[in-house]
Structure formats: structure tokens, C-alpha cells
Amino acid sequence: xxxxxxxxxxxxxxxxxxxxxxxxxxxxxxxxxxxxxxxxxxxxxxxxxxxxxxxxxxxxxxxxxxxxxxxxxxxxxxxxxxxxxxxxxxxxxxxxxxxxxxxxxxxxxxxxxxxxxxxxxxxxxxxxxxxxxxxxxxxxxxxxxxxxxxxxxxxxxxxxxxxxxxxxxxxxxxxxxxxxxxxxxxxxxxxxxxxxxxxxxxxxxxxxxxxxxxxxxxxxxxxxxxxxxxxxxxxxxxxxxxxxxxxxxxxxxxxxxxxxxxxxxxxxxxxxxxxxxxxxxxxxxxxxxxxxxxxx
Amino acid sequence: xxxxxxxxxxxxxxxxxxxxxxxxxxxxxxxxxxxxxxxxxxxxxxxxxxxxxxxxxxxxxxxxxxxxxxxxxxxxxxxxxxxxxxxxxxxxxxxxxxxxxxxxxxxxxxxxxxxxxxxxxxxxxxxxxxxxxxxxxxxxxxxxxxxxxxxxxxxxxxxxxxxxxxxxxxxxxxxxxxxxxxxxxxxxxxxxxxxxxxxxxxxxxxxxxxxxxxxxxxxxxxxxxxxxxxxxxxxxxxxxxxxxxxxxxxxxxxxxxxxxxxxxxxxxxxxxxxxxxxxxxxxxxxxxxxxxxxxxx
Numbered sequence: 202x203x204x205x206x207x208x209x210x211x212x213x214x215x216x217x218x219x220x221x222x223x224x225x226x227x228x229x230x231x232x233x234x235x236x237x238x239x240x241x242x243x244x245x246x247x248x249x250x251x252x253x254x255x256x257x258x259x260x261x262x263x264x265x266x267x268x269x270x271x272x273x274x275x276x277x278x279x280x281x282x283x284x285x286x287x288x289x290x291x292x293x294x295x296x297x298x299x300x301x302x303x304x305x306x307x308x309x310x311x312x313x314x315x316x317x318x319x320x321x322x323x324x325x326x327x328x329x330x331x332x333x334x335x336x337x338x339x340x341x342x343x344x345x346x347x348x349x350x351x352x353x354x355x356x357x358x359x360x361x362x363x364x365x366x367x368x369x370x371x372x373x374x375x376x377x378x379x380x381x382x383x384x385x386x387x388x389x390x391x392x393x394x395x396x397x398x399x400x401x402x403x404x405x406x407x408x409x410x411x412x413x414x415x416x417x418x419x420x421x422x423x424x425x426x427x428x429x430x431x432x433x434x435x436x437x438x439x440x441x442x443x444x445x446x447x448x449x450x451x452x453x454x455x456x457x458x459x460x461x462x463x464x465x466x467x468x469x470x471x472x473x474x475x476x477x478x479x480x481x482x483x484x485x486x487x488x489x490x491x492x493x494x495x496x497x
Numbered sequence: 498x499x500x501x502x503x504x505x506x507x508x509x510x511x512x513x514x515x516x517x518x519x520x521x522x523x524x525x526x527x528x529x530x531x532x533x534x535x536x537x538x539x540x541x542x543x544x545x546x547x548x549x550x551x552x553x554x555x556x557x558x559x560x561x562x563x564x565x566x567x568x569x570x571x572x573x574x575x576x577x578x579x580x581x582x583x584x585x586x587x588x589x590x591x592x593x594x595x596x597x598x599x600x601x602x603x604x605x606x607x608x609x610x611x612x613x614x615x616x617x618x619x620x621x622x623x624x625x626x627x628x629x630x631x632x633x634x635x636x637x638x639x640x641x642x643x644x645x646x647x648x649x650x651x652x653x654x655x656x657x658x659x660x661x662x663x664x665x666x667x668x669x670x671x672x673x674x675x676x677x678x679x680x681x682x683x684x685x686x687x688x689x690x691x692x693x694x695x696x697x698x699x700x701x702x703x704x705x706x707x708x709x710x711x712x713x714x715x716x717x718x719x720x721x722x723x724x725x726x727x728x729x730x731x732x733x734x735x736x737x738x739x740x741x742x743x744x745x746x747x748x749x750x751x752x753x754x755x756x757x758x759x760x761x762x763x764x765x766x767x768x769x770x771x772x773x774x775x776x777x778x779x780x781x782x783x784x785x786x787x788x789x790x791x792x793x794x
Contacts, residue, residue: 227629227632244634468623
């Protein structure tokens with residue numbers, strides 16, 4: 202680690218550059234290919250330039266109902282996002298105070314990341330199957346009439362996604378509260394704030410940018426999740442699952458157009474989240490200190 | 498007095514605050530996991546699960562394994578191949594991830610540049626795995642860019658068939674998808690290393706390799722183990738990447754479960770899930786013997 206740039210720096214920088222190329226290269230290829238003309242195929246060279254495959258995608262009816270799957274995934278992603286933020290913040294506050302069984306719960310959360318997703322997914326499927334069997338056998342007539350299953354996107358599916366997003370949310374909350382200066386709250390308490398007021402006006406504004414980070418994690422993890430969805434989602438598929446099914450059947454650039462479109466959605470969400478975080482940071486910097494301003 | 502009364506207010510107790518999270522894990526993780534173990538010992542017929550104790554799920558899974566020795570039966574072959582993928586992917590992601598993290602942590606000196614380069618690595622991560630998988634098709638396919646280039650350069654007379662829908666493409670896709678899971682925790686550990694230790698090593702005349710071997714690697718170990726656990730868990734349980742990139746030709750431990758499930762054979766699927774879980778945990782347990790992860794979290 203001498204002064205100036207060592208030879209190692211350049212070797213590593215080239216390695217890093219190659220890594221980035223490796224990450225982006227294939228994706229750029231499908232973005233380019235998705236703008237092919239109507240005669241285009243799955244490989245290079247480009248066969249004309251148009252938005253033909255996007256309009257075909259937009260028109261729907263081509264292969265499966267992509268639009269519906271798209272909306273389902275979007276809706277589920279937002280619900281998972283809100284659920285993840287709320288549950289993580291509450292749990293983060295609780296872990297900060299400490300409670301009986303907190304170590305156990307922490308290990309359960311970590312275990313949820315370590316147990317292979319397909320096992321969790323299968324377990325949830327089994328659980329709902331058994332509950333369905335019990336309801337069908339013992340339920341009152343008004344319930345069993347036409348009853349099929351409790352499994353759906355917003356019951357088993359939501360639960361499956363939360364077991365994936367909540368551990369991340371919790372770990373981020375730990376990171377936040379590790380750095381949190383408890384004296385702010387003490388000051389609020391000394392000035393007569395209720396616990397709610399000190400949370401609402403002191404803690405909340407400080408941790409808000411990180412909460413958006415948790416939400417972002419929650420949404421994108423859910424938006425791309427397949428394995429946990431695979432057995433636990435019920436009748437209707439999410440977008441990634443439809444996509445996976447399409448990989449074996451579709452042989453037109455329409456699938457690249459779909460790839461480009463969903464990537465665009467991810468980028469839009471991230472862009473919005475990052476902008477919000479930056480705006481909040483700027484606001485904090487502006488309103489952060491009122492020292493020396495007196496009461497006027 | 499009035500002031501203290503006002504300041505008290507009602508604060509929700511910790512157990513109430515943690516209950517949503519605890520409930521989700523109880524309902525969608527703990528109970529399901531317990532059910533997997535229980536149901537793996539149940540019987541079944543063509544129509545339903547029968548709650549009577551049997552080891553049929555396990556026995557059928559290992560059927561003929563003993564008789565066929567020394568030849569490997571299907572399940573052992575599948576596990577061997579899954580573990581092989583796991584090891585290859587782990588090794589490659591570790592080597593690449595470590596190098597990238599090392600570059601970011603020690604050679605990029607300005608904080609802003611670290612953030613920017615880090616973000617650049619993060620962006621592809623926000624795109625669906627399936628899309629990142631299929632993005633290899635135009636490159637590696639029979640008429641893909643790689644084959645076109647190789648043939649144009651006269652390096653090969655006909656297209657290479659093993660580039661796509663092969664073990665090669667499976668490993669490539671895994672490395673492409675999950676190296677970042679290695680970069681993040683390793684970078685995290687490295688960022689915490691006191692730079693003075695490295696300067697001290699340098700002042701004592703240690704070579705770059707010695708510094709790496711005796712300071713950086715031991716101190717980055719927690720990150721290495723956490724990243725490894727992530728990659729191993731994902732590869733062991735995967736059936737989607739192996740399915741798509743292997744052209745649905747390569748068996749994997751996860752695929753066995755999925756096949757059983759699509760035939761609605763829940764008990765044998767559960768038995769296989771228990772075996773998979775056992776195998777994964779065994780590998781992780783071996784890893785955590787190297788370092789106490791709990792201490793580092």
C-alpha cells in the first residue's frame with residue numbers, strides 16, 4: 202500500500218471492469234434485441250429496428266395474459282413492501298427494548314434465509330392443503346359449499362414472500378438502531394413528549410430514508426421472487442413465474458421485450474425510491490439544526 | 498407532577514410490537530417447516546395424504562441404492578451433481594466476489610467512488626433472475642454472438658454445442674446471478690478492517706500476499722462465511738436456474754421435490770425436502786465451524 206497507484210491497482214481495476222461487463226453485457230444484448238423489426242429472431246444480427254415486439258406485448262393475447270400477471274405482481278409487491286416496512290419497524294423497536302425470546306426469534310428470522318426456498322414453499326403448500334382438508338371435512342355448509350382452497354396470492358403467497366423479505370428488513374433495522382443516538386429520544390422525553398410523539402417527531406424523521414430502503418428491498422425481492430412462489434401462490438401466477446414458463450415455449454423477441462419492460466419497472470421503482478431518499482436527506486440537512494435561531 | 502403524567506403516555510409493549518413479525522414467521526415458516534417433517538412420515542395414495550406413520554417416502558427415495566452399489570442410484574447421483582454445482586459456483590463466486598470486494602475496499606480510496614462503483618454492481622441485481630438467465634441465450638446459443646465470433650475468427654469450424662443448455666451455462670448463470678451475494682458481505686467485513694493494520698504489515702516488510710494471507714483474509718472471514726451460506730443455500734435448493742439454463746435436462750435436488758409436487762405426491766416431496774434441508778445444513782454447519790457467525794452479526 203505505497204504512495205500512488207501500484208501495479209496491483211491496475212490489474213484489479215481491469216478485473217473489476219471485466220466483472221461489470223460480465224454483469225451488463227448479456228442484459229444489454231437483450232435490450233438491443235427487443236427493439237428488432239417484425240422479422241427479428243432470438244439472436245444477432247439485428248433484423249431491422251422497431252417497437253413491434255413491445256406493441257405485440259402491449260396488445261396482449263399473444264402467449265399468456267402478461268398484463269394480468271404484471272398487475273398481480275405489482276399489487277403483491279406493494280402489499281409486501283408495506284407489510285415489510287411496518288412489521289420490520291415495529292420489530293426493530295421491540296428488539297431495541299428487548300423482550301423474552303428475542304434471541305430465539307432472531308434465529309428463526311435468520312433460519313428463514315438459510316432454509317432452501319423450495320422447502321419453505323412446500324411447507325406452506327402443505328399447511329394450506331391440510332387446513333383446506335379440515336375445513337372441507339368439518340366446516341359448516343355455508344362455508345363448504347363451493348369451497349376450494351384458502352390458498353391465494355394474498356394469503357399463502359403473501360406469507361411466503363414475507364418470510365423472504367422480513368429477515369432483510371429486520372437486519373436493516375438492526376443496522377439502523379445500532380447507529381441511532383438514543384439521546385435524541387431522551388431529550389424529547391425530558392421535554393414532555395409522549396412515546397408516540399417522540400416516535401413520530403424524533404425517531405421517524407431520522408430513520409425515514411432507511412425505511413424507504415427497506416421498502417425498496419421488500420418490493421424488489423417480491424417482484425423477482427420465484428422459488429417461494431412456485432408452490433405457495435395458488436391458482437394465479439406472478440410475472441416471474443409466467444416468464445419462467447415462457448422460456449421453454451416462446452421463441453420470438455417478444456420475451457426480450459418483456460424482459461426490457463419489467464427491467465424498466467424495476468428501474469422506475471428504484472429511481473423513485475432513491476430520489477425520495479435524496480430529497481429526505483436534503484430536507485434533514487436543511488431542517489436538521491435550529492441551533493442559534495432562538496424562538497422566533 | 499403534572500409534567501411526568503403528561504410525559505408517560507401509552508407505549509405499546511415490546512411483545513405487541515414484535516407480534517406481526519413473529520406471527521408471520523410462526524404461520525409461514527415454523528409451522529410449515531414442522532409440517533414438512535411430519536408429513537414426510539405420512540402415507541399417501543393417488544387422491545390424498547393419509548396421516549399414518551410410514552417411512553415409505555424415504556424408503557422409496559433411496560430405493561435400490563443399496564443393491565446397485567457400487568453404482569450410484571438416481572438420488573445419490575442427483576445429489577452428487579447438485580453438490581458439484583454448489584462447490585463450483587461457491588468457488589467461482591468466492592474468488593470473483595473476494596477480488597471485487599478487495600478492489601472496492603482497499604484500492605478505491607474515495608468514499609463517493611466506492612458508492613458509485615458499488616451501485617453499478619447493484620443495478621443488475623434489481624432485474625428478474627429469469628430475465629438475466631435468458632439474456633445469455635442470444636450470446637451462447639447455437640447461432641449466438643459467441644459462436645458467430647468464434648467461427649468468424651476461424652477458431653472453431655462449427656458452432657460449439659456445449660455453450661448453452663449445459664452444465665457450463667448453469668454454472669455461468671449462477672455466477673452471474675449470485676456473485677453479488679458474495680461481494681456485499683465480504684466488502685462489509687473488509688470495510689471494517691482498520692487500515693492501520695495493513696500499513697503496519699507494510700511497514701514490517703510484509704509482501705502483498707503475506708498481508709492478504711495473514712490480515713485481510715482472517716478479518717474478512719465472517720463476510721466470506723455469510724456470503725458462502727447464501728450462495729450454498731440458493732444453489733442447493735435451486736431448480737429454476739438449473740431448469741432454464743440446463744435446458745430441463747439436468748436433475749437437481751430441488752427438481753426432485755418439484756417433480757413430486759407436480760404429481761401431488763406430498764409425503765415423498767416432503768421426505769426429499771427433509772433430505773435437502775439436512776444436506777444443506779450439514780454443509781453450512783461445516784462452514785460455521787470455521788468461524789462463529791453469531792458472534793459477528
